[in-house]
Amino acid sequence: MFYQCPKCKRVWQYPLAKCPECFLGLERMKSEKIKVSGVSKVNIPTILHPKTPYFVLLLEDENGNKWVQKSVKEYKIGEEFKTEKSDSKDAVAVWRVKYDILEGIEKLVELIGGLKVSPETKILILPTLVSPKHSYFAENTSPEFLGTTIDYLIKRGAKIENIKVAGQSFDEIPIEACAKKSGLLDICLKNKVQVLDLSKSNFAKKDNFEISEEVFSADLLINLPILKVGKASASENLFRQLKKENYLGLKYLSSEKEIIENLLKFLLARQSESKGGPPILTLAEAQNVQKRDKFVAYLGLVFGSFNSLNLDRVFAEITMTKLPEILKNVKIEEIPILGRKVEELQYEINE
Numbered sequence: 001m002f003y004q005c006p007k008c009k010r011v012w013q014y015p016l017a018k019c020p021e022c023f024l025g026l027e028r029m030k031s032e033k034i035k036v037s038g039v040s041k042v043n044i045p046t047i048l049h050p051k052t053p054y055f056v057l058l059l060e061d062e063n064g065n066k067w068v069q070k071s072v073k074e075y076k077i078g079e080e081f082k083t084e085k086s087d088s089k090d091a092v093a094v095w096r097v098k099y100d101i102l103e104g105i106e107k108l109v110e111l112i113g114g115l116k117v118s119p120e121t122k123i124l125i126l127p128t129l130v131s132p133k134h135s136y137f138a139e140n141t142s143p144e145f146l147g148t149t150i151d152y153l154i155k156r157g158a159k160i161e162n163i164k165v166a167g168q169s170f171d172e173i174p175i176e177a178c179a180k181k182s183g184l185l186d187i188c189l190k191n192k193v194q195v196l197d198l199s200k201s202n203f204a205k206k207d208n209f210e211i212s213e214e215v216f217s218a219d220l221l222i223n224l225p226i227l228k229v230g231k232a233s234a235s236e237n238l239f240r241q242l243k244k245e246n247y248l249g250l251k252y253l254s255s256e257k258e259i260i261e262n263l264l265k266f267l268l269a270r271q272s273e274s275k276g277g278p279p280i281l282t283l284a285e286a287q288n289v290q291k292r293d294k295f296v297a298y299l300g301l302v303f304g305s306f307n308s309l310n311l312d313r314v315f316a317e318i319t320m321t322k323l324p325e326i327l328k329n330v331k332i333e334e335i336p337i338l339g340r341k342v343e344e345l346q347y348e349i350n351e
Contacts, residue, residue, distance in 0.1 A: 031061035108304030
């Protein structure tokens with residue numbers, strides 16, 4: 001993404017608030033046709049790029065804007081550069097974010113087949129909200145990622161009154177404390193988005209699950225986790241739609257692996273029924289990720305998929321960490337991976 005002043009036509013690769021010459025807001029310039037203008041082969045590994053050889057491409061769009069990008073595939077100068085798309089619900093899209101989270105979200109949704117949103121669409125957003133900590137601890141979904149997701153939905157045609165942000169506490173800490181300390185409450189108030197404590201909602205008994213009725217009244221559920229090293233964060237975040245007592249009871253009788261597999265199987269079956277459950281789109285934040293020791297590492301990535309288990313599995317492959325039990329049956333070779341390749345992003349995070 002590039003940004004251009006509408007008056008002087010100067011171009012930047014990062015989103016300034018205003019043009020420093022004209023003091024006007026910049027306009028976003030999307031790259032539609034991209035060609036390879038230069039290729040360099042790298043054979044020396046580094047900490048962030050341990051796997052060699054790889055290629056550094058000089059890319060150029062139809063407007064003459066240029067940038068560099070890492071690739072595991074060799075291209076020839078003059079060749080067109082394309083990113084593959086897929087309509088498969090099992091596909092996982094990965095994209096690197098430098099300055100513009102909105103560009104990343106747009107690219108993710110585009111790669112996995114698009115998203116239908118209208119003014120009548122009722123949307124329920126389920127962020128990670130588990131601890132009363134500031135955003136720099138990467139414990140909860142960041143305010144920037146939630147705010148940008150809301151902006152994206154509005155841009156696509158959704159009405160603000162039809163968007164709800166929900167969560168609930170599974171421990172003794174009030175969800176209100178988590179929402180306030182994390183900064184997510186301020187984002188919701190700023191955007192005039194309704195905030196829900198799911199523990200105070202009605203729950204419907206569905207098989208062995210008690211699921212908030214807010215889920216079934218929505219047309220689209222957006223799972224908005226922040227990913228953490230060594231965990232299946234995207235899949236585990238879906239537990240928050242369950243009644244607390246129901247989840248704790250299921251956890252006592254079976255493993256989280258069994259719970260999430262049965263829950264996803266149930267929700268998928270409901271989606272295929274008339275007036276069943278809403279489709280679940282996972283947009284996962286992995287710009288700053290929390291390691292096992294609670295320290296934060298910078299990855300600069302975002303992930304998107306309609307399959308949370310596949311998304312968690314791809315994240316584990318990129319960070320080269322030991323698989324949690326919940327992901328051991330998910331085969332990476334069977335997952336369509338779109339956007340950036342695992343080999344381009346992969347390096348071992350010191351746990």
